Amino acid sequence: MSRSGRRPPVELASDEHDPGTPRAGRRRVFIAGARRRVAVHLIERLIANPEVEAVLGVDRGACPPTLLGCDPERFVFASADLSRRRQVDNLFLLDRFRGRPFDTVLHLAFQGNPHGYNFKSHEFNVNAAQHLLEASLRHGVGKYAFLSSDAVYRLGPRNDYKVREDAELNLDPGAHPILRDTLDAEFICRAKMDDPNCEVMVIRPSGVFGGGVISGINLLFESNPPVLPVGFDPMVNPTTKERLSRDLMLAIFLHGKGVFNVAGSTIGPLSRFFEERGIKPIRVPGPALKVANRLMRVLNMTRYHAGFHPKRLYYSLVLDDGKFERMFRSNAHHVHALDRSKDGME
């Protein structure tokens, strides 16, 4: 019995399960941050999967238009403020899900946009991470996954050619508040990773491409024109929102816990990614980069914030997602409708 005195969920996670093996039963998924592009894409895929019984999408504001046509028997959208503990608890107690509670919670609601980031955003990020995880543990959820960021890694000339999960983190107290909050949220998750009943995962994606996605690299590519420092050409392996949502599906359907990098399969210099897309960046001397970026933001020519991750355009950050590959992607055949060829994956 869970502490709330209710029946345990369909399935409890435990150390007995081998990583990469499929979780039993049909999924009942709680997705926080349902208005994010990646979340919308993921929800569409989940709804299309017969192994998913129901999805609850939660965010502030209205349901994204593309999800309005989803089968109401399988998808419910709720508007809530996740920074309020009571509101989070209420979501777990919705009539619809009381009898058959969630077995998976996906926290995609982290506010990572530096534009207009203030104390309220900070409070939301910290509280939402804490309340969601605590509520998940209290209500016997079998899997909890937090979508973090690759910005947590310390960047500099000493970086390895591929950055593994155990690489040095950016604990600089002068780092951007979003970064500090991301790390705080990660640590909240890591503190509960030994929970015997809930598999807690932290997923660190590389930069995400995709129309409308608020990721540093996507905002840079959507700038008109992108501005880069002269004389630097870092190596990157960005992913796409399609690939990321597929990786999140795997995280939902397969056993496994811990910290994982997820990244795209193509590694290359940033300039080559621009060339591939026919984008012509302009280059300015390094010391002038922040000023140029600020000016462009004022002129509404970019939404990219060079001050958020200042070394990003100077030093390589190639995520090594071998651990995720071994544990999850190599077991994708266990998950219905995740056939690589059908998915157009590399």
Added chain:
Amino acid sequence: MPPLLRSKRLAMDLLRPLLPEREWDRVRAYPMNDVGLGTDAFGTRRELLGFAYALGYWLHRYYFRVVSAGHEHLPQQGGGVVVGNHSGVLPFDGMMVGADVFRYTEPPRLVRYMVDFFVYQLPFVGAFFRGMGQMPGTRRNFDGLVHEGHLVGIFPEGSAALGKKAEHRYELLPFSPGHVELAARHRVPVLPFGLVGAEEQQTMMTDLRPLARALRLPYFPITTTFPWLGPLGLLPRPSRYFIHYGSPLSIDPDALRSIEVRNHEIGRVQDAVAELLRRGQATRRQHAGGAS
């Protein structure tokens, strides 16, 4: 075409005559594991490799007129740690060993050096080094390179050896233990070499340490020509290089467990390099005798 690409094309066109066609074929034949956008996982770009080799080849053949021996000790495949002495204010010695190994191995092999971090803070220079397959000196980078069967170049004296003063020519600074540990861990041989000639390319008078610290450089050289002639003063004199490769040394795996064994193995490598240096100096004397 963007100006940057135009300038790259121009640079390639200018360098093309420096390298004979058969050598361009070797550059094209160099086995590179493309991970998507024309580079390998380490960032090596074939066009930059060709660019660097064209320059290196010309310097190797016509400027430093390198005389080398012992190429039979270089393995045709598989990992190895290429270890030798370091000198000459600017690391032309590394470039010449790289060009020499590439030129005289079949199939061509690229020595990928573990480079000091400060290089990657410099605009253009860092990107250029990475494009040539030269990596920052971290353990994971070493592991990745050896795992993929590359030759990894290490100067165990460190970059400080470049700033050796003239009175310490051909004296080896103490070797750091990294190369021995890494070779033992990966069970790959250490391939020693001794390079004679680089010490004479610049005459180092003193090292302005406070300025070096302020500029975050390992040393700031005052030579007979620098800074008096401006950046041109850093150009090396065309002294002839003599490179000798020694027999591969297999490192006792106990070097990972015992400091005594590790120190003994470091001593073996250092002795091998010192011996190859003596051999190089003897060869140089013979050459000088022949020339006179």
